[in-house]
Structures are given as C-alpha cells and as structure tokens.
Ligand SMILES: NC(=O)c1ccc[n+]([C@@H]2O[C@H](COP(=O)([O-])OP(=O)(O)OC[C@H]3O[C@@H](n4cnc5c(N)ncnc54)[C@H](O)[C@@H]3O)[C@@H](O)[C@H]2O)c1
C-alpha cells in the first residue's frame with residue numbers, strides 16, 4: 250500500500266519502519282515544515298493516510314484528508330472535542346476514518362481488563378478508583394488519550410463515577426469529588442507510556458498497569474489498522490479491528 254505519513258515525528262518515524270518491514274511504500278512524509286507539499290500529491294498516489302501530528306493540527310489535517318477522499322488512520326490525541334463534526338464530514342464524503350487513543354494490542358486488552366475490573370468493583374463502594382499516566386516530557390496533552398479511554402471504561406461500569414478530573418504535572422494534590430475519577434498525569438524523561446488504574450480502600454489496594462517498553466506496539470497497531478481499513482467505508486476503531494464487543 251502507498252501510505253502517507255501525516256506527522257513525521259517520533260511516531261511517524263516508528264510507523265515508517267514498521268510499514269516498510271511489512272512491504273508498504275511511503276507516499277510522503279509531512280511535518281509542520283512541509284504541509285504545503287500535500288497539495289502536490291495526486292489523490293491516487295495515496296491509499297491510506299496515517300496521521301500522528303499534534304492536538305492543534307489534527308482537525309485541519311483530518312478535514313483535508315476527508316476532502317481529498319483519502320482513508321485515514323489517526324492516532325493524534327487531544328482534539329476529541331471536534332470528533333462528532335469530523336465524523337459527520339467523513340460520512341458526508343463517504344470516507345473512511347479509523348481512530349484509536351492507543352493502537353497497542355496490549356493496551357486494548359488492558360482496556361477490556363479495566364472494564365471487567367470496574368464491573369467487579371461496582372458492588373464495593375469502599376474502594377475509590379483513581380489513575381496515573383506517565384509519559385515523556387515532550388507530550389503536549391494531559392491527561393493522555395489512553396487515560397481518558399480508561400476513565401470512560403470505568404464510568405461505563407461504575408455509575409457512581411460521572412466524570413474525570415486531571416491533576417496536571419507539577420500541581421498540588423486535588424480534592425476529588427465522590428463522582429469524579431482523579432487522573433494524575435506525570436511527565437518523566439523518555440517514558441513511552443505507562444498507565445495504572447487503582448482501587449484504594451482503607452485497608453488495601455488493587456492495581457492494574459500497562460507499561461509500553463517502546464513505541465513499536467503503537468506503530469504496529471496503526472499499520473495493521475491501515476491495512477484493515479483499505480477498501481472500507483465508515484467510522485472504525487480498535488473494537489472493530491479486534492472483533493471486541495463494547496462491554
Ligand atoms: N494513538 C496512539 O497509539 C498514540 C501513540 C503515540 C502517540 N500518539 C499521539 O500521536 C501524536 C504525535 O506523537 P509524536 O510523539 O509522534 O509527536 P512528535 O512531536 O514527535 O511529532 C509530531 C509530528 O507532527 C508534525 N506536525 C505538527 N503540526 C503539523 C501540521 N500542521 N501538519 C503536519 N504535521 C504536523 C510535526 O512536525 C512532527 O513531525 C500525539 O498526539 C500523541 O499523543 C498516539
């Protein structure tokens with residue numbers, strides 16, 4: 250397949266390596282410095298776009314791709330307040346859009362485990378749920394998209410929790426209301442991504458964690474999603490790719 254890398258930073262470069270290993274061709278590498286090159290590409294030169302850029306640029310990038318009729322696999326986080334409008338545009342253009350806050354297969358298994366644990370904890374209100382996410386110091390958004398997906402998974406199964414609150418790097422501890430899930434965001438060194446969900450009671454703690462050792466798991470999932478979306482029309486996510494139900 251001819252893959253256009255829209256965003257060619259830490260993730261774009263890791264995705265390129267995985268895509269080449271799997272026999273794909275790179276149709277272009279777009280950074281903030283050569284966005285104008287997009288207009289030079291012929292529509293037919295691109296089979297699928299893999300978009301990992303920045304929270305500020307994702308909406309314009311996705312809009313551009315839908316207008317060009319290019320299927321898009323997007324991993325950029327921190328723009329989801331515009332998600333409904335972009336999905337409407339994709340449908341209007343009969344396009345194809347795949348989004349995941351985290352493309353790692355392991356994290357998607359962890360999402361399932363998180364929901365199962367929340368189902369168990371529903372009858373044990375003496376346990377207070379909270380989360381910590383740790384990422385490298387270059388990360389622009391907090392909390393991570395993955396932590397938001399985890400919080401949504403908890404809220405789906407613990408009706409007492411209706412929202413999440415973020416404690417951003419460097420802040421004092423928060424006083425967290427009973428209906429809220431605290432997400433502590435830490436930024437340290439070059440950490441690719443660590444997520445922990447914990448349930449604390451007065452006497453003990455239950456904790457589950459996912460630790461990414463590198464970006465390769467995210468990249469592999471994104472390339473597999475690009476292979477999967479080819480020839481499809483509609484809005485998709487990892488549950489479709491992995492044949493997971495949404496429970
Ligand atoms: N979903 C996942 O599995 C997953 C995994 C890792 C990272 N991410 C997300 O992917 C995004 C990128 O992460 P990264 O670590 O590669 O960041 P990075 O800062 O290393 O790279 C960002 C790239 O986007 C480019 N860019 C910025 N503005 C642009 C624009 N207007 N048009 C085109 N390109 C533009 C930059 O020039 C750079 O090449 C972040 O939002 C991050 O949270 C998602």
Ligand SMILES: O=C(O)C1=N[C@H](C(=O)O)CCC1
Nearest residue numbers: 326350351388393394395442
């Ligand atoms: O490095 C990042 O930035 C990551 N972003 C995603 C998120 O916000 O959840 C996935 C993990 C790595």
